[in-house]
Amino acid sequence: MSSLAPKRVLLAGLFHETHTFLEEVTDRSQFATRRGAELLDTAGDGSPMGGAVEIARERGWQLLPAMDLRATPTGIVERAVLDEFTQSLDETIAAALQDGPIDGVLLILHGAMVCQGCLDVEGEVVRHVRTRLGEQVPIAGVLDLHGNITPEFAAATQAFVAYRENPHADACEASRDGARLLDRLMRESLVARTLFAAPSIVWPPPGTGTAFEPMSLLEARARQFERDHPEFLCVNVFAGFAYADTPWTGVSFTLSTIGDEATAQAALDELCQLAWLHRTRGNVIGAPLGEVLDEIRRSSTGPIVVAEPSDNIGGGGPGDGTALLSAFIAAGFERAILALNDPHAVQVLAAHAPGDRVTLDLGGRGSRLSAGPVRLEVELIRTGPGLFRLEDPHSHLASMCGDQFDMGPCAVVRHGGVTVLLTSNKTAPFDLGQWRSQGIIPEEQFVIAVKAAVAHRKVYDPIASRHLTVETPGPCASDLRSFPFRHLRRPIYPLDGAL
Ligand SMILES: [Zn+2]
Known part of the structure; x- marks a missing residue:
């Protein structure tokens, strides 16, 4: 030849x-x-x-x-x-x-x-x-x-x-x-x-x-x-x-x-x-939840982006941990948004009309390591399909899926000042189209919680007034000493004290 x-x-x-x-x-x-x-x-x-x-x-x-x-x-x-x-x-x-x-x-x-x-x-x-x-x-x-x-x-x-x-x-x-x-x-x-x-x-x-x-x-x-x-x-x-x-x-x-x-x-x-x-x-470990909530209370301009690496969807987290949902509601935050992957809740809500008030369990089923479901009365804002075209064709998400992503059937619900986007497919928060396709304008929010470690920053840093990282219990917690490694070579930093 x-x-x-x-x-x-x-x-x-x-x-x-x-x-x-x-x-x-x-x-x-x-x-x-x-x-x-x-x-x-x-x-x-x-x-x-x-x-x-x-x-x-x-x-x-x-x-x-x-x-x-x-x-x-x-x-x-x-x-x-x-x-x-x-x-x-x-x-x-x-x-x-x-x-x-x-x-x-x-x-x-x-x-x-x-x-x-x-x-x-x-x-x-x-x-x-x-x-x-x-x-x-x-x-x-x-x-x-x-x-x-x-x-x-x-x-x-x-x-x-x-x-x-x-x-x-x-x-x-x-x-x-x-x-x-x-x-x-x-x-x-x-x-x-x-x-x-x-x-x-x-x-x-x-x-x-x-x-x-x-x-x-x-x-x-x-x-x-x-x-x-x-x-x-x-x-x-x-x-x-x-x-x-x-x-x-x-x-x-x-x-x-x-x-x-x-x-x-x-x-x-x-x-x-x-x-x-x-x-x-x-060896970056986020701040305790109480500290992060205090930081938010002291701030006047948004959006404040709160990253929760312990439930990092891009790292295998279930994306349904409820620690921040409970904390935001208890703190009485206004214009706070977060997304939970909860196909079951979406299915329950599909039988309702916008404006209905529904009491149901949200999230908390994906990992025994994270906070469990939260029972909440919510107002249904909308339901609908979750396919969206990426706003940023060079985002971290594009490296995984190309130029569009399907969140599956979705529902948007509200409790007090907290709006929750419920998805049926785990959706790593690497593109703002996730929100906008569901009628939520991220730039207009005061607090945005994202289940990610670092990869969200390309799209969130340009709109964020501040960026905070919180350490909550979960399968992608940043303190690696809490994981039962069996195969990893030892000794290794930061697991072994002498290093
Ligand atoms: Zn990677």
Whole structure:
């Protein structure tokens, strides 16, 4: 085959951030599925898969699309999901090899997925591909900055690019960069390898924003390494995902290089030292609820955004914890809004008309770790469908779902000055279209509660008069010492006192 023939590239996606401390098992039905040519429909939708398809077209590749599976962060994933995914890869590879060689592999992954019987799903996937295609075919792609990367994953791959921003505004662009690197590896027949290093650190999600130290320092150093060393194809900073209990959970770095190993290793060592030096800055724990309520009472201008990381939907929280609902009502706040995922309440309210007063239990069923349901008399404001187009096509949400999101049937209810948006699908608060589509104008509120750690800040910071982070009980609590880790390597900061 001449070198001008189109490059033939296997394309697939598997995306899940797994919270292994949740009781629920994530089953196959919770994954949005695309098969074969359906993967190509994502072009232009702002998702990492869409970005990869765009570069493939630009570079004239012949894509060999297998399967794309994505789900919102939830509990441990049933094994059948991984088995179906690798089977799809096998079938696509077998069919493709009948028409000629496969020149490269492009994978759209998260990096913190855990299945029943497999603590390193991404490592398993790339090893699987490697066994089928041999040592020469480059494997590249994109990973979330919250990936828990393993030495085995790094050793089996050439050029994965991690998101460099949290909130993940650059997810699509990082994916394009991964595809561009693969194109270069194929065209120039370069031999690249990926090296790995991890300091003994695990940070809770609120400590992983890239606008703040320590992540801003690590990102800046990584980009400087890329500028100074043309032989470094990419230098990745992984903040890790603390609630996936695996041996390599936590902060790590990978470096893909076409140069010598010692230079690359020295750069990785420096990044590890820098993370260690600033480790306490990443252990961000919110203020107690009473303190946050006092801060709100002392304020006169809104909107005050109150982030509640313990029920962080983007991190696997159920999004139905009621601690702030009860507190806002007790405090008598006016123009306070919050969203709860409560399909049952939505169903009850669907039988009523706007203006009806209904007494029902709200929220509090998703986790035994958080506050339970709250019985409340509410006024029904409206009910209706929850599909909305993202106002910010580059939001963190777009990195997960593309340009629209379906909250499922919704209801808006009010009790005193507190308005509650009830959804039927967990909806990470990363786009203001969530509110506006339901007749609520976020800019006009005094207090907005969001079930998130950091990723909401891209859309909420521009409208917020202040931003507060509150620590409440819940499955994504920021004090990592409260979680029963079993697989994580020890000792590690901040779990072990001597560190
Ligand atoms: Zn992430």
